[in-house]
Amino acid sequence: MSLLLTIHFLAALVWVGGMFFAHFVLRPSAEALPLPERIKLWTQVLNRFMRMVWVAVIALPVSGYWLVFAYYGGMEGLGLHIHLMQGIGWLMILLFFMVYFGPFKQMKIREKEALFPEAGMFMLKIRTLVTINLFLGLITTVVAVAGRFWY
Numbered sequence: 482m483s484l485l486l487t488i489h490f491l492a493a494l495v496w497v498g499g500m501f502f503a504h505f506v507l508r509p510s511a512e513a514l515p516l517p518e519r520i521k522l523w524t525q526v527l528n529r530f531m532r533m534v535w536v537a538v539i540a541l542p543v544s545g546y547w548l549v550f551a552y553y554g555g556m557e558g559l560g561l562h563i564h565l566m567q568g569i570g571w572l573m574i575l576l577f578f579m580v581y582f583g584p585f586k587q588m589k590i591r592e593k594e595a596l597f598p599e600a601g602m603f604m605l606k607i608r609t610l611v612t613i614n615l616f617l618g619l620i621t622t623v624v625a626v627a628g629r630f631w632y
Contacts, residue, residue: 482548482551482552485544485547485548485551485552486544486548488540488544489540489541489544489545489548492536492537492540492541492544493537493541493618493621493622493625495533495534495536495537496533496534496537496538496541496573496618497615497618497619497621497622499530499533499534500611500614500615500618501615501619503526503530503611504608504611504612504615507526508608511523516597516598516601517595517597519601520588520591520592520597520600520601520604521592523588523604524588524589524592524600527585527588527607528589531581531585534577534581538574538577541570541574542570542571542574545566545567545570549563560628560629560631560632561628561631561632562624562625562627562628562629562631563628565621565624565628566621566624566625566628569617569620569621569624570621572617573614573617573618573621576610576613576614576617577614579610580607580610580611580614583606584603584604584606584607584610585603585607587600587603588600588603588604588607591603
């Protein structure tokens with residue numbers, strides 16, 4: 482059980498922490514770069530980060546449902562906070578898919594073709610969706626940590 486909880490926690494930490502770092506540290510720092518350099522930087526950063534998020538997107542539901550069914554007796558006995566965590570988590574995964582297969586894919590194509598203003602437009606779409614996902618991830622973290630004390 483402790484191994485599953487550790488995997489679950491670390492996957493969430495890497496994903497939400499990575500979004501937090503990108504939004505509040507890397508983004509403001511990168512804005513000083515000329516657009517072509519900024520796009521190249523973000524493409525490299527997001528390529529690496531997206532690989533980590535793919536691992537999280539697989540590890541979180543697998544570890545979570547394994548815990549639910551192997552140790553907690555299934556869904557019916559769970560508290561509201563677990564159901565909230567599950568629902569928000571699936572929404573976050575869907576938003577990740579939207580980013581990955583939509584604007585991220587398009588940004589990479591434009592970056593390769595040196596169409597930097599167009600790539601920048603897709604980067605803005607990524608930022609909007611990641612901001613939403615970061616907000617959802619922070620809410621989920623609070624629910625996961627404090628939810629069991631609500632009742």
